[in-house]
Amino acid sequence: MKYYPLQFEPILKERIWGGEKIKTVLHKPITSKITGESWELSTVEGDVSVVANGEWKGKSLTTLIDGFPNEILGTKVHARFGKQFPLLFKYLDAREDLSIQVHPNDELARKRHNSFGKTEMWYVMQADVDARIIVGFKEKSNPAEYLENLKNKTLLSLLDDVKVNAGDVFFLETGTVHAIGAGLVVAEIQQTSDITYRLYDFDRVDAQGKTRELHVDLALEAINYNKIETKKEYSQNANQSNTVVDCPYFTTNFIPLDGVISASKSGETFTVYMCVEGAFEIMYDNSKLQYAKGDTVLLPATMNSFVLSGKASILEIYIS
Template sequence: MKFYPLQFKPILKDRIWGGTKLQSVLNKEITSETTGESWELSTVPNDVSVVSNGDLKGKDLNELIELYPVEILGKSVLERFGKQFPLLFKFIDAKEDLSIQLHPNDELAQKRHNSFGKTEMWYVMQADKGSRLVVGFKKDSNKDEYLAKLASKELISLLDETEVKKGDIFFLETGTIHAIGGGVVIAEIQQTSDVTYRVYDWDRVDANGNGRELHTDLALDAINFNTTKAKVDYENKINHSNKTVHCDYFKTNVIPLEGKMNWEAHKGSFAVFMCTQGEFSLEVENTLYSYKMGDTVLLPAKIEKAIISGNANLLEVWI
């Protein structure tokens, strides 16, 4: 089997807070005026990504891993996670504020939901003027203060709101209370998990007058009530893989590309590139593969080197 860079059909998600930027900014073929998410790489049950290019077109990611576990995942990833793709990649368009929410850690998620926890990071791809993210508490809080403010619908007064711009990166450890604000498009990298504890949804209701489910009790054991430094500082050296978030679950670098650079695989792991700006090509074994902003590509672990060329901004992710 000749392994090559794999692309997958986006899994589009309609959301009450979604909009149309996944089409206007990222060229996705959206299905509604409220398309909030494009799941680019997923093995979440019932939402498994399907290959859209090349000889493996039509096979889903779980099938590929079953057939070629070492070649797709890499030896060290396989040893740690078994035949399970451990990450979920998304693009998110928040036309309106997302709910205030948080995610449990591995231990709680396994116990309650038979799932991984949800450590995640955000890369801001586009932000309207004045757009912001809500991440963590302004100052250390506690359960009683939190519950009192939640009951009086003043929770936001405890939380840290940060105005954002293109290129900002945030790392959200499990337990961090957060919300993506309206007017922001984000690339999100996270553990394979769809477990979210929603604690406040701005008193929104749907067309039938119903609010979305809240998870107040479940969230209490999962919240980190202390302040957290979520924003990540990083270098932006041209044609270089600049370190951003390196954690137990994934490693992400930013590559500002102007021209050409050689790339080598991270031993024992697959790699994923998300194109957040511009256009680029990968040359693998004398074959050229081309991509544009909004594309996500999986390099099987079997691919050990490539030449990257173009004018683009890339997120490079591995384990």
């Protein structure tokens, strides 16, 4: 069996807050003016990624993992997670503010939903002037204060509002109240989970005049009421893997590629590359594949030797 870099058909999601930058900035084949998300790599039930290239074209990621768990996932990942793919990769386009929301931790998600929790990170790919995110509390809070402000529609007064620029990274542990603000295109890396508790949605209505469901009671136990630091500073040394996030669920490095890098992997984990700027090639076994901004590629764990070439900004993700 010859293993090769795998790309997948994007799973495009309309959202009330979405726009058209997934087409204009990331060159995805959207047909809607409110496309908010492109799921690049997913095994969430009902939204399983399908291979777009090579001899496995048309096969689902779950089929490949079921047949070749050690080769696709890696020996260490397979031992830890079985035949589950533990991460979910997305690009998001926020034409409007997303709802203010929170994600449960592993324990709560397992108990309530038989799911992983949802630790995640954002890499800002594009930011309009004065774009911002809402992330965490300005000062330590508590359930009573939160509920009182929610009732009075003054919740925003408790929450931290942070201006952002392209290249900024935010790491959101479970329990962090947050919202991506209008005017942002974001690469998102997270645990495999689609569990979100919506706290406040700015009283918006959809095309049918309906408001979206809120999850106020479910969120109470999930929220971290402490003031927390979410922005990650990181080095940008050329042609190196610069660590951005290293947590129990994933490691993300930033690679400013300008030339050629030879890569050697152990076979313990898969590797994912997200091209957030520029273009690059992966050379392997006398073959070569090209990638551009907005592309996401999964390298099976058994691919332990290859070369990256080009001029690009790349996110490199794996499980330590």
